[in-house]
Structure formats: structure tokens, C-alpha cells
Amino acid sequence: xxxxxxxxxxxxxxxxxxxxxxxxxxxxxxxxxxxxxxxxxxxxxxxxxxxxxxxxxxxxxxxxxxxxxxxxxxxxxxxxxxxxxxxxxxxxxxxxxxxxxxxxxxxxxxxxxxxxxxxxxxxxxxxxxxxxxxxxxxxxxxxxxxxxxxxxxxxxxxxxxxxxxxxxxxxxxxxxxxxxxxxxxxxxxxxxxxxxxxxxxxxxxxxxxxxxxxxxxxxxxxxxxxxxxxxxxxxxxxxxxxxxxxxxxxxxxxxxxxxxxxxxxxxxxxxxxxxxxxxxxxxxxxxxxxxxxxxxxxxxxxxxxxxxxxxxxxxxxxxxxxxxxxxxxxxxxxxxxxxxxxxxxxxxxxxxxxxxxxxxxxxxxxxxxxxxxxxxxxxxxxxxxxxxxxxxxxxxxxxxxxxxxxxxxxxxxxxxxxxxxxxxxxxxxxxxxxxxxxxxxxxxxxxxxxxxxxxxxxxxx
Numbered sequence: 090x091x092x093x094x095x096x097x098x099x100x101x102x103x104x105x106x107x108x109x110x111x112x113x114x115x116x117x118x119x120x121x122x123x124x125x126x127x128x129x130x131x132x133x134x135x136x137x138x139x140x141x142x143x144x145x146x147x148x149x150x151x152x153x154x155x156x157x158x159x160x161x162x163x164x165x166x167x168x169x170x171x172x173x174x175x176x177x178x179x180x181x182x183x184x185x186x187x188x189x190x191x192x193x194x195x196x197x198x199x200x201x202x203x204x205x206x207x208x209x210x211x212x213x214x215x216x217x218x219x220x221x222x223x224x225x226x227x228x229x230x231x232x233x234x235x236x237x238x239x240x241x242x243x244x245x246x247x248x249x250x251x252x253x254x255x256x257x258x259x260x261x262x263x264x265x266x267x268x269x270x271x272x273x274x275x276x277x278x279x280x281x282x283x284x285x286x287x288x289x290x291x292x293x294x295x296x297x298x299x300x301x302x303x304x305x306x307x308x309x310x311x312x313x314x315x316x317x318x319x320x321x322x323x324x325x326x327x328x329x330x331x332x333x334x335x336x337x338x339x340x341x342x343x344x345x346x347x348x349x350x351x352x353x354x355x356x357x358x359x360x361x362x363x364x365x366x367x368x369x370x371x372x373x374x375x376x377x378x379x380x381x382x383x384x385x386x387x388x389x390x391x392x393x394x395x396x397x398x399x400x401x402x403x404x405x406x407x408x409x410x411x412x413x414x415x416x417x418x419x420x421x422x423x424x425x426x427x428x429x430x431x432x433x434x435x436x437x438x439x440x441x442x443x444x445x446x447x448x449x450x451x452x453x454x455x456x457x458x459x460x461x462x463x464x465x466x467x468x469x470x471x472x473x474x475x476x477x478x479x480x481x482x483x484x485x486x487x488x489x490x491x492x493x494x495x496x497x498x499x500x501x502x503x504x505x506x507x508x509x510x511x512x513x514x515x516x517x518x519x520x521x522x523x524x525x526x527x528x529x530x531x532x533x534x535x536x537x538x539x540x541x542x543x544x545x546x547x548x549x550x
Contacts, residue, residue, distance in 0.1 A: 273332035280325035288319035361439035393418030
């Protein structure tokens with residue numbers, strides 16, 4: 090029994106039903122239908138422009154594709170795994186729409202460059218959407234920071250109180266991370282902004298096509314310069330997945346702190362009821378489920394990156410069926426990322442910052458020890474000696490349950506005679522923050538400058 094597949098001319102037998110199902114990708118690649126039609130219209134226009142197709146055939150094919158676009162928008166296109174993938178489905182539907190002339194659309198084109206073109210177009214659109222969501226997130230971070238410039242908190246290293254900082258300064262650290270994330274997505278966009286259309290299966294074509302015409306019609310910045318590379322390249326997907334994994338890592342770190350700080354032990358913030366759930370048995374519980382789930386989904390995105398890297402690592406050039414595995418992980422990552430960024434943005438905007446609790450955590454925590462060491466260094470004591478002196482004072486304070494700012498001048502001078510009564514201004518947490526004047530520091534003026542720069546940058550986007 091001969092196969093009825095569009096590619097089945099040299100085959101005497103058709104595939105078994107389980108092989109057809111195993112090979113089929115229509116279940117997931119149908120989401121490329123919009124871009125497959127866009128790419129096909131551009132290809133048909135190029136074939137007509139170069140007179141490879143007659144005006145009559147070109148007009149008929151383009152008209153048929155535009156009708157399929159209308160049906161797709163109306164939700165009236167039905168796909169079948171009988172035709173394996175989105176490309177064969179569209180070709181079959183076009184044939185039903187306009188007859189055998191539909192077969193001329195595939196002139197000078199292979200499914201290899203066709204699927205690559207679809208994915209490039211799709212990724213460009215999705216990356217633009219993700220960058221827009223990132224911009225919204227960064228705007229919320231900056232707004233939240235602007236509201237909390239004078240909110241004091243303990244900065245941490247090793248999850249131990251380190252030095253007093255502005256809460257806004259803490260938030261702006263994440264703004265910087267998200268800025269780098271956006272740059273990575275822009276780089277991924279640039280990688281995707283090259284047209285593989287016209288590379289055909291791997292060797293190009295004997296037809297006098299115009300790849301520049303096609304690229305311009307599809308709004309690509311340029312063309313792949315090597316036809317083998319055009320159909321086998323998935324670096325642009327790796328760039329996207331790497332950017333996604335890094336963004337999810339940043340969100341996960343932020344979520345970890347939100348989860349901790351929302352706890353009874355910290356109580357620095359409170360998550361809105363909209364982004365928390367209760368317990369089926371413990372009435373008092375308010376669980377930070379959204380933050381926890383974003384943290385959990387980070388591993389899912391990592392998995393997509395590692396999966397595609399592993400798929401690609403042993404592939405010979407040019408196209409292999411393994412490359413069909415490039416899509417599901419990318420699609421899942423896109424859906425995961427958009428949901429996580431959108432929910433995180435709204436959750437962050439609604440978080441209540443408990444400034445009194447944050448400031449109270451600085452009361453007896455010795456996080457002003459560095460201020461005292463800097464004070465002594467400013468008085469002429471070598472910093473290493475100053476460090477030793479302050480270390481002994483901290484040890485004394487812990488043993489006697491008295492913070493540095495509550496020690497008498499006499500007690501302080503027993504450890505170092507250079508200490509004078511002006512030291513108490515230095516030990517005040519608010520003054521400790523205000524005195525930080527280096528570029529990018531937590532000083533109030535510096536934080537305001539960071540926020541001003543960020544707002545100007547976001548306004549330009």
C-alpha cells in the first residue's frame with residue numbers, strides 16, 4: 090500500500106499509526122500557524138516578484154493564504170496529525186481552498202527553512218512581549234524604591250546583619266539585575282532577527298529567488314549568510330533560554346527574600362491576600378504560594394535550557410529530526426516566563442513594607458560596627474587596628490548585652506582613646522546611611538540619583 094503523505098512518492102508503504110503519532114508535531118507546533126502563514130505569504134510574494142510564479146498563480150496563492158489567516162483569526166482552522174506538522178497542515182488547507190495550484194507555494198522552499206523561519210518570526214514577537222513585561226516590572230521596582238528611599242533596613246551578607254542600608258537601595262539592586270536581563274533578551278532578539286528563508290533544505294536553490302526581498306517583507310534585519318547554518322542554527326533559542334533562566338534565577342532570589350521577610354520571624358513585609366493562600370487545617374496560615382511557585386518554576390526553565398543544549402550537542406549538520414525537540418521546551422518557557430513576570434510584578438506592587446519593623450531590626454544588631462571602624466580610620470588609626478578595636482568592642486557589647494550606640498564614652502575610650510563624643514552621630518543608623526557618598530552606594534542622595542537615572546531610562550523605552 091503506497092503512502093498518501095505529501096512526501097511519499099518514493100515510498101511503497103505508509104507509516105504505521107504509532108509512527109505517524111510519534112513523528113507528528115502538530116499538537117504543539119500549531120501555535121506557529123500565524124507565523125507560518127505570514128512566512129508563506131512573503132515567500133509567495135517573492136516568487137511572484139521574481140517571476141518564478143506567474144501573476145495569476147501568485148495572486149491565487151496569496152489570496153488563499155489570506156483567507157486561511159481570516160479563518161485562523163476566527164478560530165475556524167482545524168489541524169490534523171495526519172499531516173504531521175503545521176506546515177503540511179497549512180499546505181493541505183490551502184489546497185482545499187484553491188486547488189492544486191497550492192502545490193506551487195513550496196517552490197524553492199523546504200520545510201527546513203520554513204520551520205526555521207516560523208520560529209524566528211515567533212520568537213521575535215514573544216521576546217518583544219517579554220521585554221515589555223520586564224519594563225513594567227522595572228517600573229514597579231523603581232516606584233517602590235522611590236517610596237522607600239528613607240526606609241532603613243539591615244543589609245545582609247551570609248544572611249547576617251551587615252550594615253544599615255536604604256530599602257530603596259536594596260530594591261534598586263534588583264532593578265540592575267532586571268536591566269541586564271532585558272539586555273540579554275535584546276541580544277536574543279538580535280540573534281533571532283536573521284532570515285533563514287531561501288536556504289531550502291540545506292544547500293540553497295537553483296531558482297532565482299530574492300532572499301533580500303523576503304527578509305525585508307518579513308521585517309528581518311538581514312539574512313543568514315550560509316544555508317547550512319540557516320537551517321541548523323538554534324543558537325537564538327539557546328540565547329533566549331539562557332536569558333530566561335537567568336531572569337527566573339533573579340525572580341527566584343527575590344521570591345526567596347519575600348518568602349523569608351513575610352514570615353512571622355522577620356515580619357518586614359506583608360504579601361497581599363490576592364497572592365497568598367490559606368491552609369485547609371490551620372486557620373491562621375497565610376502562605377506565600379505565588380512567590381513559592383515562581384521559585385519552583387525556575388527549575389522548569391533551567392530544564393528547558395539544559396534539554397536543548399543536550400539535544401544539540403551531538404547533532405551533525407544540517408537538519409536532523411532531533412531538532413523537532415527545540416519547540417516544546419521553548420513554548421513552555423515562554424508561557425512560564427510571561428505568567429511569572431506578570432504575577433510577580435503585581436505581587437511586588439501590592440506588598441506592604443513595614444518600615445517600623447525594618448528600622449527596629451537595626452536597634453541592637455551591631456550593624457554600625459563598620460561605621461565605628463571607618464570613624465577610627467578617619468581619626469588616623471590604621472584600618473586593621475581599627476577593625477581589631479571595634480571587634481573587641483562588639484565582643485564586649487554582646488557579652489554585656491549593650492549595643493555600641495548605648496555604650497558610654499568612658500566605656501568606648503577604654504578600648505580606644507581616639508573615640509570622642511562625636512562618635513554617637515556616626516553610630517546612628519540614619520547617619521550611617523546618609524554618609525555613604527560613593528557612586529552606587531546606599532547614601533540617600535546616591536539612591537535618589539539611581540532612581541532618577543532609572544526613570545529616565547524607562548521613559549525612553
